[in-house]
Amino acid sequence: MKKKAFIGIVLAAFLICGCAKAPASHYKRSVREVFADGIEFSAAVRGGNEDAALAEMSKLMDDLNSDMSITLSSSALARFNASTDADATFEVTAETHAVLLRALDFYEKTGGVFNIAVPSLSALWHVDTEGLSQYSAFGGELAPPPPSYEEVVARVEHCDLHCLRLTESDGKYTISKTDPLLKIDLGAIAKGYAADRCAEIVKKHNVESALINVGNNIYVVGEWFHPKQEIYVRWEIGVTAPRPRGGFAGEVCALSVPSDYTVVTSGDYRRYVLMPQDDTVLYVSHIVNGKTGLPQGIAYDGVHYVQKTDFVVSAVLLGSDSTKADAFATAACLMDYDEAVAFLRAQHCRGILFTEDKKMALVGVSESGDEEVFFTQKDVYNAYCDYTIEEYSLD
Amino acid sequence: MTEKRIDVLRARKLPFGVFDVVVFAAAIALTVALLLAFNRKTGEGVEIAYNGASVVLPLGKDIEYDVGGHLTVVIKDGEAYVKKSDCKHQTCVQTGKIKRVGESIVCAQNGVVITVVGESGLAGTVG
Numbered sequence: 001m002k003k004k005a006f007i008g009i010v011l012a013a014f015l016i017c018g019c020a021k022a023p024a025s026h027y028k029r030s031v032r033e034v035f036a037d038g039i040e041f042s043a044a045v046r047g048g049n050e051d052a053a054l055a056e057m058s059k060l061m062d063d064l065n066s067d068m069s070i071t072l073s074s075s076a077l078a079r080f081n082a083s084t085d086a087d088a089t090f091e092v093t094a095e096t097h098a099v100l101l102r103a104l105d106f107y108e109k110t111g112g113v114f115n116i117a118v119p120s121l122s123a124l125w126h127v128d129t130e131g132l133s134q135y136s137a138f139g140g141e142l143a144p145p146p147p148s149y150e151e152v153v154a155r156v157e158h159c160d161l162h163c164l165r166l167t168e169s170d171g172k173y174t175i176s177k178t179d180p181l182l183k184i185d186l187g188a189i190a191k192g193y194a195a196d197r198c199a200e201i202v203k204k205h206n207v208e209s210a211l212i213n214v215g216n217n218i219y220v221v222g223e224w225f226h227p228k229q230e231i232y233v234r235w236e237i238g239v240t241a242p243r244p245r246g247g248f249a250g251e252v253c254a255l256s257v258p259s260d261y262t263v264v265t266s267g268d269y270r271r272y273v274l275m276p277q278d279d280t281v282l283y284v285s286h287i288v289n290g291k292t293g294l295p296q297g298i299a300y301d302g303v304h305y306v307q308k309t310d311f312v313v314s315a316v317l318l319g320s321d322s323t324k325a326d327a328f329a330t331a332a333c334l335m336d337y338d339e340a341v342a343f344l345r346a347q348h349c350r351g352i353l354f355t356e357d358k359k360m361a362l363v364g365v366s367e368s369g370d371e372e373v374f375f376t377q378k379d380v381y382n383a384y385c386d387y388t389i390e391e392y393s394l395d
Numbered sequence: 396m397t398e399k400r401i402d403v404l405r406a407r408k409l410p411f412g413v414f415d416v417v418v419f420a421a422a423i424a425l426t427v428a429l430l431l432a433f434n435r436k437t438g439e440g441v442e443i444a445y446n447g448a449s450v451v452l453p454l455g456k457d458i459e460y461d462v463g464g465h466l467t468v469v470i471k472d473g474e475a476y477v478k479k480s481d482c483k484h485q486t487c488v489q490t491g492k493i494k495r496v497g498e499s500i501v502c503a504q505n506g507v508v509i510t511v512v513g514e515s516g517l518a519g520t521v522g
Contacts, residue, residue, distance in 0.1 A: 033506075136503060138503040139484040139503045139504060213519055220519075237520065238497070238519070238520035238521070240522030241522075242522070246501070247499070249497070249498075250497015250499075251517070263521050314522065
């Protein structure tokens with residue numbers, strides 16, 4: 001009888017536990033697609049004026065899209081790109097002007113590797129918005145064969161960002177070009193800029209804690225209110241494994257990051273097309289080098305395009321400036337591994353680099369916990385063990 | 396096994412041959428591979444993101460869930476899969492069952508992303 005009563009109590013305890021309501025996430029969230037197909041904006045805010053912050057961020061996304069889009073025919077940048085008149089000037093907003101100035105700065109700092117003047121190359125390789133949509137590796141058609149090397153070289157001549165002119169007069173901002181075939185696209189930097197602006201907005205509305213993600217540009221404000229512990233702790237941010245392509249392998253590692261911090265990723269594994277060449281298929285990344293005219297991870301051997309094996313497939317940049325992190329993550333993806341490590345150290349930028357041949361550089365990031373950004377939940381997110389890890393301190 | 400074969404084995408220092416060692420090694424390798432493959436933590440729920448909104452369903456409760464009239468997601472025995480979809484390529488249906496944290500099914504045509512989320516949890520993920 002006692003035994004039956006005991007079993008009854010245990011069963012009742014299980015039932016009570018099973019029916020207990022799961023703790024609420026405590027965050028108010030918003031998710032939507034912005035800028036282009038597959039680019040998602042999400043925000044989770046807690047404390048302060050949450051609704052006003054979410055509404056203002058959503059409006060900011062619309063404003064930035066209408067200002068900086070190159071696919072909306074009405075935007076200044078789309079009209080600039082469509083024009084072949086070297087004397088024409090186009091009025092842009094103060095915001096677009098500020099982003100263009102930063103893009104020019106990053107162009108110089110990366111020795112021309114970070115270049116916003118590559119839309120014509122992206123179109124040639126079918127990795128512009130239209131190409132990525134039509135030839136998406138996820139259910140789309142196979143792209144046409146690669147362009148001839150002569151075509152590539154010919155387009156590189158029109159990717160010189162020094163041909164862009166910015167002027168400011170009486171509070172009006174205009175842009176013009178000295179090369180009629182120059183085109184620009186702020187896609188490689190606008191998401192980072194948007195994340196920085198969103199962080200300002202949530203702080204203005206006294207939000208205690210926020211996680212903003214603009215197309216893989218995360219910005220965290222305050223500390224993370226842990227859903228189980230129900231206390232504020234350091235943020236724990238996962239990094240998607242770059243291989244196999246598509247992000248289907250989940251997180252390769254998780255990072256513990258402090259408040260008011262950005263975590264930005266660029267890589268070749270989500271937005272790319274498959275391009276037939278002889279009997280093989282080339283993986284063509286959306287990140288294209290304005291100096292060589294070649295997409296990330298592709299070289300030319302004098303006869304064919306070849307897939308490299310020692311290149312940076314994905315770069316994760318960290319810090320407090322999401323615009324800079326966005327630009328430098330793109331640039332790092334276009335550098336050789338050693339060059340990218342040296343660049344991050346010289347620029348005093350924390351980051352993680354992954355190569356095709358399974359090397360992983362931790363620059364100013366610690367596996368053990370003695371840097372301001374370090375690995376966490378190592379028993380759960382341990383796919384990084386497949387990589388040869390090299391740790392570098394900041395210069 | 397013949398008497399002669401047994402005698403041959405008894406005459407040796409070690410009572411097994413090269414083939415036995417290969418079989419043992421293969422068994423150990425298979426065990427290690429299986430342990431590594433299943434090392435990732437089983438998820439607590441699946442997050443279904445569609446049309447600007449997301450919903451998290453527990454993996455522990457069997458259910459059939461309709462996503463915008465395009466897909467039917469089934470959760471059964473702690474696993475999630477797409478039972479049917481009106482998309483062209485059926486990649487989401489062919490992806491099969493997912494149950495480990497971070498695994499996902501994507502239906503590009505319908506803009507649906509189904510991801511297994513874990514208990515330990517992360518605030519977010521980049522990449």
